[in-house]
Amino acid sequence: MSHKSDIEIAREAQKKPIQEIGARLDIPSAHLLPYGHDKAKVSQEFINSVRDHENGKLILVTAINPTPAGEGKTTTTVGLGDGLNRIGKKAAVCIREASLGPCFGMKGGAAGGGYAQVVPMEEMNLHFTGDFHAITSAHNLLSAMIDNHIYWGNELAIDERRVVWRRVMDMNDRALRDVVTSLGGVANGFPRQTGFDITVASEVMAILCLATDLEDLQRRLGDIIVAYTRAKEPITCRDIKADGAMTVLLKDAMQPNLVQTLENNPAFVHGGPFANIAHGCNSVIATTTALKLADYVVTEAGFGADLGAEKFMNIKCRKAGLAPSVVVVVATVRAMKMNGGVAKADLGAENVEAVQAGCPNLGRHIENLKQFGVPVVVAINHFVTDTEAEVQAVKDYVAGQGSEAILCRHWAMGSEGIEDLATRVAEIADAGETNFAPLYADELSLMEKVETIAKRIYRADAVVADARIRAQLKEWEDAGYGHLPVCMAKTQYSFSTDPGERGAPTGFSVPVREVRLSAGAGFVVVICGEIMTMPGLPRVPSAEAIMLNDLGQIEGLF
Template identity: 75%
Template sequence: MSAVKSDIEIARAADKKPIQEIGARLGIPVEDLIPYGHDKAKISAAFIARQKDRKDGKLILVTAINPTPAGEGKTTTTVGLVDGLNRIGKQAIVCIREASLGPCFGVKGGAAGGGYAQVVPMEDINLHFTGDFHAITTAHNLLAALIDNHIYWGNEQDMDTRRITWRRVMDMNDRALREIVCSLGGVRNGYPRQAGFDITVASEVMAILCLATDLKDLEKRLGSIIIGYRRDKSPVFARDIKADGAMTVLLKDAMQPNLVQTLENNPAFVHGGPFANIAHGCNSVVATKTALKLADYVVTEAGFGADLGAEKFFDIKCRKAGLKPDAAVVVATARAMKMNGGVKKEDLGSENIAAVHKGCANLGRHVQNVKKFGVPVIVAINHFASDTEGEIQAIKDYVATLGAEAVLCEHWAKGSAGIEELAHKVAELAESGHSQFAPLYPDDMSLFHKIETVAKDIYHAGEVIADKSVRDQLHAWEAQGYGHLPVCMAKTQYSFSTDPNLRGAPEGHTVPVREVRLSAGAGFVVVVTGEIMTMPGLPSVPSSERIFLNEAGYIEGLF
């Protein structure tokens, strides 16, 4: 029996087409592609603007259960489904996020799919790609530098240095930088103050880039960033220190979607990358909207489980961009069901139908949550070699009790040939006209009530607790005209609760709100719960220890 090839070996052997050929399939002229080498390109703003009157295709969201160490394969299924739709004669585009270097060198790995359902060039996508993240990092930190410079040269805006809210960012997990003191070293270095770093994917600049519709909208949103407060507690905006123009210049190219391809040479838009546990977890609006003008079906994903990614996709991205999804896919695995049912990782290879039954509660909660948004849903069972027929049937039988259907998918091993059944059923679901999409809460609901609505309706929490200072801050923002904004919950991805070790479908737990942050440019309020960190740390054995260049000069260890 031949050894199973690694993801990177499969990706390296891909028969890639020139990116101009991929663009031509979508009707994109060569002059409207800005190539980055032979296999990736950006799409010009002029071409995108010319598509505005074209009819939209169908929008399909791929989401998942809460992630476990057993693996779920959401991105793999997203890519596989697009290959499957193209295989059955549909014109489909995949829209996914770019990978962050932090988790790539930490523990999560890359973000380009796996097995025979990948987007390529995998190494580039998981590393520097077209430089979008570097541009976002630089634009964010330019603003940080301008703030300290403004204070150094007289502080014309009368900023209270104790109330500066704009932190710095870098695209790496580095717990040592969560809290820092800057401007030490004497008079010529400025006024010392406490500051800190977040990871780039938590930056409001990242969120803004992913929600902006064009460069004009981008500049307006960047100017609306609140960087701190004056001594009278009035907000200071980025435009007040004239930062918005230069930031937009740095983001001019990053704003344009990136075109690449799947292993089966189908078009893929890979653009933007906010985390779903500490940001809104969706690829860019401009990429999704452009894809909808160019294809019959657009398949996109939302980060982590449906409690985070899907909720934010529906309540933030779709609300802000006027998108109406036609169908949703919830990805699950028999292995993850067993782990949610109490089986240890080392015992997942053995059949345990009772544990599958017990663990299905987590899947059921996600399916029911997606239905709350009025979107028809189907379950994709991402196949592993150790799965047994009894375990697969147990999942199918359980999902049937929810009024939905579960389909076994073998795209990881077989590519599009292994996901044809799901492709047919998803196309039928999207064309059925059954979607009655609506966000979970209205714009005019109070901010704290929005937090409670998500916590109770999606997480099944019993209560939300917050200090008076948090509630007062929310009231102050409402008084300033920000009460209509949606909330972006920063919560662990591993559980419906704020306890990452509480698997399954817990009920009646408490959601503690530790901090709230106003992202006025992006247009939402970030709600930090539990022990979630906006700057992650590296694990005891980071993935970087297994990443190296081999003797032939090829990268090894990426996954």
């Protein structure tokens, strides 16, 4: 059994030239725009040329609520892609790009783990092909142009107190959450309060991930509401005349990135919206292109199924006309124990009762996903400390929920360890027994949509929103935005808005703190509880241990 770190395994990868990986999906090398030898963007021209191909089967990988014990959702997504190729299927993987903030903060990397990883791991976790830099630049160009417009006479009569477009950077920096700009006198403009969000929380990121082509991208960018006049009339990005230049900055970022797994299977890595403040899914353009080129596409949605999968179904699938053939819920024995009340330090000891006590969290996710009319399979991501009795307890519980749980050892063994899951997933996908539908109709009021998710997914008794918030939603409905889906921003650690409430809590309400209209992305963000759009670094950030070693290799990404 290997105990090498992820980065050591990634470094030993026998990578193939990216042209060979493209060839496996019938992408001619002329349509691969290489960024080095091991990554390339797929040209828009080629993407347009395959639009009339038949779609492959879409497989969503989601998970239980994340715990500090780790679930391995990306690892399972990558492993399943490798497993499907191993059993002779033509499969591709679609995952999100990693944000620098979490990389240098808590997480240390987001490209899978063990023997189920996407490479080049270091570049993917750092600057990659520059997409996030482009998104940051486009977003901040708009910020600069708004302040500049006000400075040069404010022809649009923007109310400076009602500028809603903030600035972004791809770093966790709590000092910038709330700032005052333009201090220092007349030459610097009019002082006003604003702040920074992390780049992955930018509406530009959400737009890039939902746009179908450059034309659609520019239209959506133009629709962004950036401010209001004193009469509360909305001012858009199009009014500021920034949409054209922003599209130019995003031209290359719109093209999906092709890389490979450790087993040289194709992986699209594109886009990375936050899964609580945004919809937490890989880009529509990458997913739809992959579906034209492969028979099976394995993709993931951020955090637990109460956030990422809900938004995948209600926002991404609704908007892009997609339907998943099967959903895989990743769970670990360790996470079940944590949900059953075991402290992180004690997870190594066998505790079947704690596993059983934690299983209702998994059960609720299974029930929730079935409401969308899709078949559900559970992947038990194996850890070395798991005992047979503990694994059996999860299998028995899931069988009692009318689903099945399959043990997966891809972390230690690569595709060989996930053949059982790959075989079963392919069988279910091929059977085609889905009646997929989003959870709510477009016609419901915005508040009814919020209540539907709170009650049917989180199992809350009620939504608590004061008159100001209800009036704001009503105003947006009157302005023609009532048909939009809602994007719920809440803690990922619990079904409730209290991160400490593990398991399957009941008897709680969901407090709505704020609502934001993302008119370009096409959803209304509903902020519940204490959610940060600019995270901070922890007491001991991962960055302290990230460095170059004597051989010039990167250490500390894990």
